[in-house]
Each structure stands twice: as C-alpha cells, then as structure tokens.
Amino acid sequence: MREDVDRIVIREHELAERVTAMAREIAAGYPDSAEGITIVTVLAGSLVFLSDLIRRLPLKMRIGLITVSSYAGRTTLSNGAALASSFLPDLRNRHVLIVDDILETGGTLRLVQSQIRAAGPRSVKTAVLLRKTAKAPTDLPVEFIGFDIEDLFVVGYGLDYDGLYRNLPYIAVLRPELYRTGAEP
Secondary structure, three states, X not given: OHHHEEEEEEOHHHHHHHHXXXXXXXXXXXXXXXXXXXXXXXXXXXXXXXXXXXXXXXXXXXXXXXXXXXXXXXXXXXXXXXXXXXXXXXXXXXXXEEEXXXXXXXXXXXXXXXXXXXXXXXXXXXEEEEEEOOOOOOOOXXXXXXXXXXXXXXXXXOEOXXXXXXXXXXXXXXXXXXXXXXXXX
C-alpha cells in the first residue's frame, strides 16, 4: 500500500500526540459530568480515531454508532449525506459527544447533529479529527478539532478510498493516477 501513497500529510506520531491532547481538551469540556458522556461516532471513517481517543479519555462513557453514506464507490466527490443506520443508547438528558473523521462541507455533521438533538440530550458537542478549512462552514458548531488541512482527498487512519487504505497508520494523499475526482470511471 505504501507504493500507492503520493505523500504523507500527517505522520503517525503527530496523530498520537494530537489525539492525546484532544482527549485532555474533551475531558476538560465536561467538568460536571460525573455520570459520564455518550459518544456517538460516525462510521466507518472515525473508527480508528475513536479507538485511540476513548482509550485516552478519563470519563465514564457509553458508545453509540451511526452510519452516514455520502461517497459511493470509486469517487472523491460527495453525493450528499444520508442516514444509513444507527445503534444509539437512550440520549435523553445525556451529554453527547459526536465523533467524526473529517469536516468538509458540513452535510454529514448537520444531519447527525440534527438527529442527536431530536433525541433530547442535555448537551451536544462535536469532535472531528480533520477540518478542511477551505470548505468547512463557519456556522457549524465543532468544539474539538484535531487538525486543519488543505482541501485534499486524504486516506489512512480510518479514512478510505473505495473502502481501502483505512489501515494506513498516517494520513496521506494517494498517487493521482489511482483515483479520479468526480463520477465513477
């Protein structure tokens, strides 16, 4: 797989350091939550990030899962966010932290935040590993951000292209000849 990588954008040790720092920031954001928090993660891109993050969080937690589909097949352009499935505990009167891999246009997070708020939680906060500063909407609340990146199509650390490359231990850009922007070939 390494031969498919054009360049590494965020190295493995940088990810580990920032996730540890984010865990501290998140814990500090819930000083009055002795009952813990409920983390709702957006599958499947945030799995690796979530796994590392929760092992560093010194909070009681429940975990819920939600699947949103926005990329179909071999494309790098979103088709728009659509809720595919969810496995959520009772969120009423709970502190909820949404965890997602990347913030681009905000379609996925707007959909997920709306679904979560409709369940009547005490609070809703959001953590994303990556934010594309050129595309991310400024009116979408995201309290915890791992890294700001350029408008690049990236893979690794849970992010994929056509279901592949999630297991790369870093964030990278693929060699351009391996993918096409736009519709499926």
